[in-house]
Amino acid sequence: MPAPTSKAAGQATGQSVVSYNFAYMDEQTKRMIRRSLLKAVAIPGYQVPFGGREMPMPYGWGTGGMQVSAAVMGKEDVFKVIDQGSDDTTNAVSIRAFFARVAGIRTTTATVEATLIQTRHRIPEQALREGQIMVYQVPIPEPLRWMEPSEAETRAMHALEEYGVMHVKLYEDIARHGEIATSFDYPVLVNKRYVMSPSPLPKFDNPKMNQCPALQLFGAGREKRIYAIPPYTTVTSLDFEDYPFAVQRWDVPCALCGATDSYLDEIITDDTGARMFVCSDTDHCARHAVARDMQ
């Protein structure tokens, strides 16, 4: 097992350099996380408490996702990290570099090549396939938290399938705004049983979770919760018959690649506030641009 070294403690004690295990965490910890993952897969959408560890990145910066990635990572894996859909945002760069260093595995920006994809706030536009694992970084795993601050209460509500407050909240949105005023972290019902936070994905990505061939794992490091959606599980976004769930749409294509099927970020391009819309998924954008140019 490769043991990348660091000079961290050696300097202070005058002893030899400190070494870290493959993928940073020790094997017992990884086993503990895998046991939690198995339970999570067995009860889709249920939040499994786990003995979350400190990671060398701050809480709220993807420590849950990193722990899940480290626990399922093998030497043959090809690892992709995105933040806001992009491989090049600073935190994605930092996490990818971390695992390249402590696990020595191959990394990629290509969604099709990756076997393990850690993400913050997006699901790639490229359809996922069997054998791939999506790892979501989750800040607040509890979908009922904004209605009920107490963890003891919300756990009981899940156990009793008591989701009335969520429907009331959505109804109040409609009464006040004429539509459901939740544009990201839009709650879903998993396998017709647990209401689940999809993490702060724009609701545009919610339909991609339904019947997805890939395994989807969710890690909340600070809150110490893991949950999962096994492949080909029914995931529905909560709505009402007369106010059906709908995703964001744009009238313009991506200004860089011309894609019309992707989530677009708005970029302010000059001091007068001129704007353009470009793909948030940088891999999708680059590939689409190449394909277009070849035609």
Add this chain to the structure above:
Amino acid sequence: MYVAVKGGEKAIRNAHRLLAEKRRGDTSVPEVGVDQIREQLSLAVDRVMAEGSLYDRDLAALAIKQARGDLVEAIFLLRAYRTTLPRVGTSQPLDTAAMHVRRRISATYKDVPGGQVLGPTFDYTHRLLDADLSLPAEHQPETRSETAQDEKASSFTGTCPKVLSFLEKEGLLPPEEGADSPPGDLTRQALELPAGRDIRLQNLARADEGLLLALAYSTQRGFGSTHPFAGEIRMGEVEVFFTPEELGFPVLVGEVTLTECESVNNLTAAKGQPVSFTRGYGLAFGESERKAISMALVDRALRAGEFDEEERGPAQNAEFVLYHSDNVEASGFVQHLKLPHYVDFQADLALVRALRGKTDMGGNDACPDK
């Protein structure tokens, strides 16, 4: 033509370089050594060890240096190292009654067996800046070293009985019962509610000193008052014993410096029982007196349910205290707001525009069905 933002890797590398440069500061000033931090900033080292949950003065000093003196950052560094260490086993419970005491005071008795031992305390110093300290050592007045020697000569290092044991013997304070089951461990399991006192105390021992101080203070100002007395505060060295499985008997593996505070608090009377005092408990690595006292007050406040007390302040709400006490968790999550949120902000932007009935420029229509 706009090109999607790239170059995070290079920017990070440069930021790290700049950080290293700022850490070093003016190179005409000698670099501070880890040993100097360990010896001369020892209270900072103690705090980092206590909240970092790792007793290692060298590593704590290194963390302080690396963190440019930011103690919460240093605590984080120590935690992130600690978490990778395999667990060899669990020590015997520490016997703080057998502590080699360097400081020991009681505010409930004028004199107690073993006496009042002030030890190295700021308590009765006048907080006047001492300009002599800014002089090089050879120019500092001689009185300083004389005082140091006097203190050494008079420093007390014996053991002495626990002050609260006298109240226990008299039946005025229920003794603390050891649990049959081994204590829980927050560093290995997620917090579950309701949390037992073992878990609560572990949480408080790792908790941010500033938060504990504020919570303890809030109980004193009426948000869940517990009428505390500092029954005993003691600081000194405690031996650590470990029983290796293959030997089957305890072996001395070292000693740790601890600060312990036991508070005597307001009365309670269980049904059919005579009235008695109650107790709060605080324990921290190193010389961490403010932390230990605050912890004792908050521990006692969190026992409100046990004594059928009405919840009247945040310090009594276990869920509130336990979930928000860890500064590594809190600091990380508060500061994650620095990470990009373009995608979600875009979603909200589209929503606000749709709700205002405007679809301008990009013509983003968040609600195609209506």
